[in-house]
Amino acid sequence: MGCITLKKIPAGRERTIICKPVSGFSTTENTDNLMISNLSDYISLSFIGAGAFSEVLKCQHRPSNGVRALKITPKHLLVSSQVDSQAFLKEVSILKKLKHSKIVNFFESFEDKRHYYIVTELCEGDTLYNRLRRAGKFSEKIVLEIMQQVLEGVSYIHSQNVVHRDIKLENILFVSPDRFDLKIADFGNSSTFSHIKKPQGLCGTLHYLAPEVHKKEYDEKVDIWSCGILAYMLLTGRSPYRETASKDIIMEIDQKIFTELINCCTELSDDGRDLLNKMLEKDPEKRISASEALMHSWFYNHKDIC
Known part of the structure; x- marks a missing residue:
């Protein structure tokens, strides 16, 4: 029988905003060395990490x-059991089709x-x-290689x-230490x-949120904005925002x-700045799509940059 140990969430990470109001993560409940018969096929090997409402363990099947x-997502963290079930089933349904x-x-x-x-x-x-x-930060060549893979995944998702609604640094994983393959x-x-029914609700992680998310209905272009913020962070090693309070951000x-901010990236090629500007276009109707971004000249003219 697998022994599953729940650990506290490490400090210092930006938390994801869930679409329904929920309480903060807590491990005050006695969950140490939790034994669950449903997990009899799994042996807990080590703790990998935690988000705002879940944690991930390395296990042997x-x-x-x-x-x-x-x-692992504790149910007591979520407000409504009906919403819980729907959210869980929706995530599973999406994962199954991708x-x-x-x-x-x-x-x-x-x-x-x-x-x-959920086992992945x-x-x-x-x-x-x-x-x-x-x-600290990455060269343009490395950022180009990263963003091409991320956009391939995002284009397929769309x-x-x-x-996705939560594209960020923490949700991009390297397959192995000795390979440069990435997965979302x-x-x-x-x-x-x-086109008939669009997502609603404040979802995602604050520094990556597109301008339209907290205003109205939105579409898949919110992921492109997040990709633009991701690319900026990779190039500069910092957030584009100076404020710290949520309402100020x-x-x-x-x-x-953002055009002025991007133009300050003097080490970035003109093609790179052009794509970044198109991903960080505030009007979602004018914002570039993932498939269009993959066809951008940045990915074809700068493969051999130093």
Whole structure:
């Protein structure tokens, strides 16, 4: 029988905004060395990390002897059991339909009285967040390679009528320490969309939110804005926002002239600045799509930049 130990969330990470009001993560409940019979096929190996409402463990799958990632979400953190079930089922449904080399593979899901569980492939090459923290910032060549892979994943997600809504450094994973292959993870905030029915609700992580998210209905272009913020952070090693309070950051998102900010990236090529400006276009109707971004000259004219 697998022994699952819940750990406290580490400080210092920006939290994801969930679409429904929820309480903060707490481990005051006695969950140490929690034994759950539903997990009899899994052996807990180590703690990987935690988000605002879930944590992820490295586990061994006994029947296959494979190593996988187990995402655990305590039900008591969420307000309505009806909403909980719908959100869990939606995430699982989306993960099941997504099959792409830049998306984490889904294995299975289950629940018990206290927790929801989602099992996916394990990416052991660390997060993009940790890689950037160690490096400080990346060269244009490395950022180009990263963004091409991220946009390939985002383009596929959008082709399946799914919007991720939480593209950020922490949700981009390296497959292994010795490979530069990336995958997009954590579809807890994702949603389906159509031209008739568009997503609503303040979802995502504050520094990556597109201007339209807190105003009205929006579409998959919110992911492109997040990709633009991601690229800026990779190039500069810092957030584009100076404010720290949530309400002030939201005002700054609306008021900041991003063209001026991007033009200050003097080490970035003209093509790179052009694509960044198109991803950070405040009007979603004018903002470039993921498939269009992949066709941008930046990815073809600068493969050999130093």
